[in-house]
Amino acid sequence: MRHRFSELFDFGEGPDGALRAPASGGPLFRLYGGQVLAQALAAAQSTVSAEKLAHSCHAYFVRAGRTDQPIDFTVLRDADGRSFSARRIEARQDGALILTMSASFHVAEEGASHDAAMPDVPDPETIVPQDEVIAAALPHMPPHRTVFWDRDIGIDYRAVEPFVTIDPPRAPARRAFWFRLRDPMGDDPAEHQRMLAFASDLYIMHTGLLPLGISWSAHDLQDASLDHAIWFHQAFRADEWLLYAMDSPYAGGARTLGRGTIFDRSGRVVASVAQEGLIRIAG
Secondary structure, three states: OOOOOHHHHOOEEOHHHOEEEOOOOOOOOEOOHHHHHHHHHHHHHOOOOOOEEEEEEEEEEOOOOEOOOOEEEEEEEEEEOOOEEEEEEEEEEOOEEEEEEEEEEEEOOOOOOOOOOOOOOOOHHHOOOHHHHHHHHHHHOOHHHHHHHOOOOOEEEEEOOOOOOOOOOOOOOEEEEEEEEOOOOOOOHHHHHHHHHHHHOOOHHHHHHHHHOOOOOOOOEEEEEEEEEEEEOOOOOOOOOEEEEEEEEEEEOOEEEEEEEEEEOOOOEEEEEEEEEEEEEOO
């Protein structure tokens, strides 16, 4: 089933056997990290059998990507065993490395299990859509922030805690979002994995700003994803409500670490996420 993100994964032929994703275009100059993360995972998925799904991926954002250039993905097949396959992925634009990723794939197996308890939060239907929260804040944002937020990103996020954009009070480094893809998707679990990867990059890093009282939309804040890791635990659908519970154990040295646990609506833990990001205040 096609949805608005499908064309991101319509790879063509690049140089030296690479998979080429066309330039994404749009109002942004810099690529959204979740996009290239999802595309790198898709490139790796295309080299393994359908019975093997990703159970983890670990990526480093080497340099900022551009929306006006295609991306070439090279996939190195490190290992193919009976149960597991390992891949390394390099993403380049105009020959310059922008992202590296290691990914591992596993055939589904039965085994003993446990799940952490899902936080007790309001249902998503009772929460104001994040689009409305952002729209009210746009007049107060600096121009370089509005160009990112004043657009339909195709994912319905709903913040459980109040989302304060201007002069936020200091608060514990914890928050949660419900999210789901706006468009219905097909039944390919690999596609749902890469759309979770896409969505997982948007808010996690800024959880570490809460105890500092720093606004994520501050004019003098320079922020960027540095690395990103995802562990996929159980089957899920990215077009149905998922709860993203986040915390940050540390911020310092112009960096912050965010951690996330993603639950489906029934309370099953479906994925875990960790990301370190740059939070430099311009002097």
